[in-house]
Amino acid sequence: MQVNPYLFYDGNCEAALKFYAKVLGARIDAMLTYESGPAEMPIPPEWKKKVMHARITVDGEVLMASDAPPGNFHQPQGFAVSLQVEDPADAERRFKALAEGGTINMAFGKTFFSKGFGMCVDQFGTPWMVNCPMEE
Template sequence: MQVNPYLFFNGNCEEALNYYQKALGARIEAKMPYGDGPAEMPMPADWKTKIMHARITIDGEVLMASDATPGDYKAPQGISVALAVEDPADAERRFKALAEGGTVRMPFGPTFFSNGFGMCVDKFGIPWMVNSPKEGM
C-alpha cells in the first residue's frame, strides 16, 4: 500500500508543478488535462488545458495534483506537506524556495527537535513544513 498527498489547485496546477520542478527538483511523471477526458464530461471550454490529474515525484516520493473543478476549490486547512531533508543547508534552500511569494508561518531555524525547521504556505496556497531532523528523531 502507498499513501500519497493529493493537492488541489485553483486553476494554477500546471504553474505550481513547474515551480516545484524548479524549486524542489520535482519530476513531473504524468499530466492529463481535462481536455483529454471523455467528450461527454461537462466542463467549461476554457478548462480544457487545466490539469485533471498529475503525478510528480520529489526525491522519489509521490505527490499527485489537479485543478479543482470550477467552483469546488477550497484552500487547504488542517494539513501540510512535510519534507524531511537530511542536509540542513538543503532544507533551508528548499524552504526559502517554497516560501518565495508565499507566507512564512514559522521561519526556518534550529529547534529542540531539528537541525532546521520551518513552516510556510507557498504562493499557490499549499502549506509546507520543511524539517532537517536531528539524529534519532
C-alpha cells in the same frame, strides 16, 4: 499499500508543479488535461487546458495533483506537505524557495527537535513544513 498526498489547485496546478520541479528538483511524471477526458464530461471550454490529474516525484516520493473542477476549490487547511531533508543547508534552501512569494508561518531555524524547521504557505496556497531531523 501506498499513501500519497493529492493536492488541489484553483486553475494554477501546471504552474505549481513546474515551480516544484524547479525549486525541489521534482520530476513531472504525468499531466493530463481536462480536454483529454471523455467528450460528455461537463467542463467549461475555458477549463479544457487545466490539469485533470498529474503526478510528480520528489526524491522518490509521489505527490498527485489537479485543478479542482470549477466551483469545487477550497483553500487548503488542516494539513501541510512535510519534507524531511537530511542536510540543514539544503533544508533551508528548499524552505526559502517554497516560501518565496508565499507566507512564512514559522521562519526556518534550529529547534529543540530538529537541526532546522520551518513552516510556510507557498505562492499557490499549499502549506509546507520543512524539517531537518536531529541525528538519532
